[in-house]
Amino acid sequence: MTTFSEPQPTPLALLLLGHDADPDTERGVECPGELPPVSDPDLIADVRRFKEALGDRLFILGHHYQRDEVIQFADVTGDSFKLAQQAAARPEAEFIVFCGVHFMAESADILTADDQAVILPDLAAGCSMADMADIAQVEDAWRVIAEAGLADSTIPITYMNSTAAIKAFTGRNGGAVCTSSNARQSLEWAFGEGERVLFLPDQHLGRNTAVRDLGLDLSDCVVYDPHRPGGGLSPEALRDAKMVLWRGHCSVHGRFMPDEVDEARRRIPGVNVLVHPECRYEVVEKADRVGSTEYIIKTIAEAEPGSAWVVGTELNLVRRLALQHPDKSISFLDRSVCFCSTMNRIDLPHLHRSLELLASGTVENRIVVDDEVARWARVALDRMLALPGVGAKD
């Protein structure tokens, strides 16, 4: 039996969100233009009016981590997998306003036609996890794997939470995209194609899925650190590994700790612990149920009235679930507040601005993926969408 020790946090250069310009990263770029004040009493009525005026030309997608003030206007809400499917299924919509984060809007642009505009209401809505892997680092890692003579037997799988360039790399090198609702199926597919998987950028989703769903041992997983020469791994370690996990994590889900699960169980006897697979392995091991945001919603909806749940995922979603299910006791796993700051950047004033401009014929904050990148990223996304049995169940 192998013991697991958590690697030290990856050092990340900090860039203030909404300031500075760095279009090559998810980390935040300037958001131009004047926004209406948050206190404007007409915001809701205005957004309703713009939406009505735009009619079927407009389709609004909302990720489950979005604020209620935004979610109320979404035509469809979902996890990242469902939103990708929905974007692909709306060829009639001229404008797709994506209330989510940058990598999701990029995927929507890749999956839609050239004459459909995907709009991200705040360009600074990036993802710190996606920023933990850039394409140059990934190309370097692939060189390291090739020099160890392992490129032909290694299949790259990238989590949806990655740049379009990394998705394209994956498509070009025989791999696929996955989301938290189909990571198991993606890994099963990958092990049918090769002997090991390069999984990026979320080490936790990769480890949790490999060990818990595929029955691999923790010793089959090694962590590739892009900040160390050769990833900090010897060619032998790479060769013997089944899962080469990128050293990245979600800054929201990475906060949940195993002792918080113990404390919740002490505090609420009989409580069910339900967490997202981006949580650390030690947290997931102590939980009763694990799954994507869509799975979490379904599980709570189907739970017995009177049952008690403590949920480890983003706070906007947990709070909404608590309000929607007053017949069940639903509480949050973290001791301190834990919103995803980048998801939260999309607020009512930003949505208002996007729709007001669209209604007056101006498209701002359009997300456009380069054609060649989009072509290969689409290969990787289509491989995911074609996997047998993928869906919003776990």
Ligand code: 13P
């Ligand atoms: P899912 O939407 O796949 O559950 O992922 C959660 C998340 O962190 C999205 O950024």
Ligand code: SF4
């Ligand atoms: Fe990225 Fe985590 Fe926020 Fe999702 S919840 S957008 S993975 S930082």
